[in-house]
Amino acid sequence: MTEININPAKQTLSVEVKSQSLHVFAISITVFDTDKEKKLEQHTVKLDINDEFKQVLALKPSEAKGKYINFLFTIVSPDGKDSQYSAIIMILEDNNALKPEIEISGCTLYGEGSNVARFHIN
Amino acid sequence: MKKLIFIISILLFCNVIFAQTDSILKKISAAWGSLDYSIPESPAFNLLGNNPDNLLKPTSVKSIAISLGNYYLSNAAVIPQNIGVEISPLLLNPKASLYDFRRNSFWYRFRFSLGTNVQEKGAFQIAEGFRFTIIDKSDLRLDREFLEKLGDLAVDKNKAKEKAIQEYYSMHHATYPDIFAVYDAYINNISIRTEIDEIAKKYTLNPDTITNFRNLKKQKLWNAQIWEMGMAALQQSPDSLISNAKFAKLSFWSTYGTHFNLNDQLLIGCKFEMADSLSKWKPKISIGTRYYYGKNELRGFVQGEYSLINQLNSATASAGLIFNITDGIWGQLAMNFIFDLKGNVTFAPGFNIGLGTTEKKI
Numbered sequence: 001m002t003e004i005n006i007n008p009a010k011q012t013l014s015v016e017v018k019s020q021s022l023h024v025f026a027i028s029i030t031v032f033d034t035d036k037e038k039k040l041e042q043h044t045v046k047l048d049i050n051d052e053f054k055q056v057l058a059l060k061p062s063e064a065k066g067k068y069i070n071f072l073f074t075i076v077s078p079d080g081k082d083s084q085y086s087a088i089i090m091i092l093e094d095n096n097a098l099k100p101e102i103e104i105s106g107c108t109l110y111g112e113g114s115n116v117a118r119f120h121i122n
Numbered sequence: 123m124k125k126l127i128f129i130i131s132i133l134l135f136c137n138v139i140f141a142q143t144d145s146i147l148k149k150i151s152a153a154w155g156s157l158d159y160s161i162p163e164s165p166a167f168n169l170l171g172n173n174p175d176n177l178l179k180p181t182s183v184k185s186i187a188i189s190l191g192n193y194y195l196s197n198a199a200v201i202p203q204n205i206g207v208e209i210s211p212l213l214l215n216p217k218a219s220l221y222d223f224r225r226n227s228f229w230y231r232f233r234f235s236l237g238t239n240v241q242e243k244g245a246f247q248i249a250e251g252f253r254f255t256i257i258d259k260s261d262l263r264l265d266r267e268f269l270e271k272l273g274d275l276a277v278d279k280n281k282a283k284e285k286a287i288q289e290y291y292s293m294h295h296a297t298y299p300d301i302f303a304v305y306d307a308y309i310n311n312i313s314i315r316t317e318i319d320e321i322a323k324k325y326t327l328n329p330d331t332i333t334n335f336r337n338l339k340k341q342k343l344w345n346a347q348i349w350e351m352g353m354a355a356l357q358q359s360p361d362s363l364i365s366n367a368k369f370a371k372l373s374f375w376s377t378y379g380t381h382f383n384l385n386d387q388l389l390i391g392c393k394f395e396m397a398d399s400l401s402k403w404k405p406k407i408s409i410g411t412r413y414y415y416g417k418n419e420l421r422g423f424v425q426g427e428y429s430l431i432n433q434l435n436s437a438t439a440s441a442g443l444i445f446n447i448t449d450g451i452w453g454q455l456a457m458n459f460i461f462d463l464k465g466n467v468t469f470a471p472g473f474n475i476g477l478g479t480t481e482k483k484i
Contacts, residue, residue: 026276028284036300044281046273070305072287074280076272076332114283116305 004119008062015069018052025075031059034066064121071117155220155263157340159418160444160452161187161476164235165251165352167206169373171239174438174458174470176408176427177391178253178375180350182260183231184478185213191474206237208253223263231255235354244362247370251354257378259346262339271335282325283308286318344418345387348379371397387414387421406431410438419446437461450480 006013015029025047031040041058059067162179167189189206212218212230223230232254239247262268291304298304307314352375359367377391388411395406410427425440442456453475460468 026273026278026280028280030284032301036302042284044277044284046277048269048273068302070302072280072284072305074276074283076276076279114280114309116309118302118305 005122006061006064008064010061013057013059013061013064014054015057016052016054017047025073027074028072029055029057030070030072031057032068032070034068036068040067067121069119069121073115073117075113155223155261156184156479156481157182157260157262157336157343158446158449158481159260159340159344160446160454161189161450161478162454163189163474163476164206164208164233164237165253165354165373165375166208166235166237166249167204168375169249169251169354169356169371170204170206170237170247171356171371173456173472173474174460175410175425175440175456176393176395176429176438177389177410177412177425178350178352178377178393179389179412180255180258180348180377180379182258182348183210183213183233183255184208185210186479188477189237189474190477191472203241204237204239206235206249208233208235220263227261227264228254231258231261237354245358245360246362246367247356247358248364248367249354249356249371251352253350253352253375255348255350257347257349260343260348262336262343265339265343268335268339272332275332278327279322282322282327283318285325286322289321290314290318341418342384345379345381345384345414347381349377351376369398371395385415385417388412389414404432412440414444420444435463447475450478452476452478 017027026044027047028042028044030042032038033040043055043057045053045055047053057069159181160179161184162181163173164187165178168176168178187208189208191204210230210233212226212232213223218230233252235249235251235253237247237249237251239249241247258264287301287304287308291298291301294304298307304314304318308318309315354371354373355369356371356373357367358370373393373395375391375393377389379387379389381387390411391409393406393408395408396403397406406429408427408429410425412423412425414421414423416422421444423440423442423444425438427438427440429436429438438458438460440456440458442454444452444454447453454473456472458470458472460470462468
């Protein structure tokens with residue numbers, strides 16, 4: 001799990017996802033409370049080939065401490081290959097942008113692959 | 123005949139090699155979007171002159187397409203004496219991705235062709251050509267609706283998985299310290315992933331598979347708007363010596379296709395040709411139209427064409443069938459009636475076969 005620091009002076013917390021996979025895929029962003037049980041919000045969006053999006057979270061930076069942001073990716077593959085796919089996730093706030101590479105694997109012909117990534121906010 | 127089989131084997135084998143090379147690359151190959159559309163003659167093959175039909179039929183690009191035949195039924199010939207090969211060099215590149223194709227679709231659709239024809243007493247013709255696509259809405263790779271559908275399916279599956287992971291965690295609360303452990307198990311443990319995927323099925327709103335949707339698109343797009351242009355040059359030799367080959371013809375084509383409903387297609391095209399006749403270059407202009415009715419896999423057609431060649435103008439009326447034999451193999455049966463200005467009618471039936479890269483299916 002990756003830990004991130006959020007600047008509480010900011011007005012909003014946002015997540016930007018850039019696809020470098022050249023694939024169509026979906027991503028669910030779920031914010032969990034500090035107890036890891038309660039879901040505070042969830043967004044599911046799709047990305048086109050080489051697309052990107054920015055999701056503004058309802059979670060306020062001032063209330064973000066201790067919360068978790070979980071990402072679940074699913075790729076659908078229109079080709080016939082067993083492949084590895086990657087995407088870059090960035091948490092956009094102050095100067096502490098993180099760029100971990102998330103590998104998504106397991107796609108087969110018209111199949112799908114999934115992976116998860118998670119951040120704990122300090 | 124052995125040479126012919128050898129050439130075809132090499133070409134098809136090349137495609138297998140490229141496909142295998144592609145499997146180690148971490149991209150979607152641009153070639154995946156090739157749907158099993160009919161394989162019409164290439165410009166080089168058309169120029170060989172074994173067919174009275176001067177209309178260049180447009181089709182969505184394939185990595186490799188081979189035309190065989192046009193051996194007239196009246197000759198009762200069994201072994202085809204002519205062959206045409208058309209390739210898209212960029213689409214053959216195993217490193218080409220769907221993203222590359224979408225950025226440079228004009229060059230990925232650019233095709234070169236080569237055709238040869240063996241005539242009586244060892245005389246032969248060889249033709250080289252190219253064609254390019256100006257409009258092609260039948261191409262799945264650039265079909266917005268298909269890509270949107272892929273995204274919708276991914277979203278649907280992702281939402282279903284989220285619900286299934288939550289349900290699985292509720293069912294096995296004592297086994298896992300928190301839900302994050304279930305997320306990790308879903309990724310790392312195949313048996314748990316299988317269990318969760320089974321639960322996810324009941325939350326999947328859209329049961330359509332990509333395969334079904336792709337087949338539907340193929341039926342819908344085969345007659346979509348398309349416009350292609352081509353050019354070819356022909357050399358002819360009176361014997362088997364290539365050094366004796368002389369430049370004999372040069373042709374330009376342009377064909378536009380559209381439809382009125384799901385089951386038809388109208389092609390309108392023209393051809394301008396300069397041919398060497400007794401050391402004089404003579405122009406020939408042909409205009410024609412073809413109307414298809416049917417489905418992608420089986421359709422009939424009627425065609426009318428008028429050619430202006432100095433004092434030898436002629437009209438051609440044709441009817442025939444295009445049919446899919448199996449994945450990547452197509453046949454065309456045509457009956458051509460040629461009317462000249464003196465009132466003579468010539469009957470020229472023809473049959474040819476087209477082979478192309480196959481469509482990737484489950």
